[in-house]
Amino acid sequence: MKRWEEIKNNIQSFNQNEIEEIEIVAKFVNRIVDRRKELGLSQRDLAEMVGIKQAAIARFERAGVVPRMDTFLKIIKPLGLLVELTENKRIASPEKVENTMKDYLVRTIERDCPICNRIHSLEERSRITQAVVKGEVVEYEEKYYLCSDTDEDENEFVPAGLMDENLQKARNAYRLRKSLQLDE
Numbered sequence: 001m002k003r004w005e006e007i008k009n010n011i012q013s014f015n016q017n018e019i020e021e022i023e024i025v026a027k028f029v030n031r032i033v034d035r036r037k038e039l040g041l042s043q044r045d046l047a048e049m050v051g052i053k054q055a056a057i058a059r060f061e062r063a064g065v066v067p068r069m070d071t072f073l074k075i076i077k078p079l080g081l082l083v084e085l086t087e088n089k090r091i092a093s094p095e096k097v098e099n100t101m102k103d104y105l106v107r108t109i110e111r112d113c114p115i116c117n118r119i120h121s122l123e124e125r126s127r128i129t130q131a132v133v134k135g136e137v138v139e140y141e142e143k144y145y146l147c148s149d150t151d152e153d154e155n156e157f158v159p160a161g162l163m164d165e166n167l168q169k170a171r172n173a174y175r176l177r178k179s180l181q182l183d184e
């Protein structure tokens with residue numbers, strides 16, 4: 001099946017999504033044609049098994065005209081194929097890197113946990129968050145504690161000292177934004 005490669009190379013004006021779609025369809029078509037031939041079935045045989053016109057199979061195999069999902073599933077069933085969605089590692093990994101940068105572990109510390117009402121090991125974490133200062137939305141780095149010992153929905157807290165630090169950072173972010181002096 002060189003056809004799809006040729007089409008892909010000849011038409012450069014496709015955007016990334018269109019190219020991806022073409023590649024996925026090409027993959028499906030190639031797999032289905034290979035499998036049909038492997039099983040020694042003609043297009044007509046397959047069409048009869050599925051209960052659709054042979055022309056529909058031909059159109060799909062030749063031009064990559066994808067039938068409706070229910071028809072598509074009917075086509076692949078007698079071929080013993082199934083559709084599977086797998087994680088795209090190429091896309092998933094940069095997101096994970098970004099997340100760890102946005103919300104990361106500063107340190108682990110033994111201290112009193114107001115959620116559990118006892119002293120235990122807590123995660124001190126930092127994340128980029130937003131606050132409204134004088135009517136303006138600013139982004140700043142907020143520190144908080146995370147309790148992993150509780151099943152409560154509210155498993156994080158900010159003690160007074162840290163709250164002051166956070167507010168100061170939000171104010172600094174506002175000043176920076178307004179291009180004012182930080183020590184003003």
Ligand SMILES: [Zn+2]
Pocket residue numbers: 113114115116117120147148149150
């Ligand atoms: Zn706790």
